[in-house]
Amino acid sequence: AQSVTQLGSHVSVSEGALVLLRCNYSSSVPPYLFWYVQYPNQGLQLLLKYTSAATLVKGINGFEAEFKKSETSFHLTKPSAHMSDAAEYFCAVRGLTGGFKTIFGAGTRLFVKA
Amino acid sequence: KAGVTQTPRYLIKTRGQQVTLSCSPISGHRSVSWYQQTPGQGLQFLFEYFSETQRNKGNFPGRFSGRQFSNSRSEMNVSTLELGDSALYLCASSLGGLAGGVLYNEQFFGPGTRLTVL
Numbered sequence: 001a002q003s004v005t006q007l008g009s010h011v012s013v014s015e016g017a018l019v020l021l022r023c024n025y026s027s028s029v030p031p032y033l034f035w036y037v038q039y040p041n042q043g044l045q046l047l048l049k050y051t052s053a054a055t056l057v058k059g060i061n062g063f064e065a066e067f068k069k070s071e072t073s074f075h076l077t078k079p080s081a082h083m084s085d086a087a088e089y090f091c092a093v094r095g096l097t098g099g100f101k102t103i104f105g106a107g108t109r110l111f112v113k114a
Numbered sequence: 115k116a117g118v119t120q121t122p123r124y125l126i127k128t129r130g131q132q133v134t135l136s137c138s139p140i141s142g143h144r145s146v147s148w149y150q151q152t153p154g155q156g157l158q159f160l161f162e163y164f165s166e167t168q169r170n171k172g173n174f175p176g177r178f179s180g181r182q183f184s185n186s187r188s189e190m191n192v193s194t195l196e197l198g199d200s201a202l203y204l205c206a207s208s209l210g211g212l213a214g215g216v217l218y219n220e221q222f223f224g225p226g227t228r229l230t231v232l
Contacts, residue, residue, distance in 0.1 A: 036223075043118070043204055043223035090157065101147070101170045102206075102221065104157035 002027045004093050006105035014113045019063075019078040021108050023091030026072065033074045034092040034102070035065055044090065050074060061085070086112045116141065118207050118224035126230045132193040135227045139186050139207030145169075146188040147221065148180060151202040160203075163188055164210045195231045202226045 007022040048059025159172040163182035206221040
């Protein structure tokens with residue numbers, strides 16, 4: 001069965017500091033991985049996706065993620081946090097063993113301090 | 115291109131009632147998925163429809179049902195509402211298509227319907 005674990009339900013960084021949100025997945029076959037962001041009272045917006053074309057994936061708003069098969073990780077990073085990055089972030093996996101459903105992690109709420 | 119729309123945005127019901135939520139996908143998208151989001155359980159997959167057929171289903175009781183119309187619009191229904199059904203219900207659309215393509219087809223989410231059961 002596929003699963004996603006996000007380490008840290010809350011992460012707090014200062015404006016301008018590095019953002020690192022951790023995600024580990026479990027899948028018996030190469031998965032497709034996604035990062036979404038959710039702002040209050042809104043739906044989810046796709047930040048980036050890994051589809052096996054390249055291990056380093058660049059997304060919107062300056063975010064990127066690196067797929068590391070040996071570590072079963074897909075951590076999300078941004079070199080310099082901005083106040084507008086404060087939101088909840090979800091890592092998700094989709095793979096053959098899961099059918100056509102997307103399995104989401106529990107989410108990490110990012111706080112950005114001025 | 116218009117995004118995914120969900121109606122209504124907010125809904126208040128009482129226990130025992132039933133409710134129908136609607137989702138209009140992005141034009142050209144044939145796959146619609148539904149998710150329930152609660153603070154305690156997070157985002158949980160309800161079901162996915164593709165070309166009017168349910169293609170996958172999550173672990174929810176039979177009180178939760180859905181359907182998709184020929185224009186790809188989808189509805190989900192919850193009968194005999196319980197307090198625990200209070201949640202944000204999100205709809206997501208994607209192109210769908212061939213088996214291989216489905217897995218990485220990007221899903222576009224609507225703003226959700228906030229259901230409160232009293």
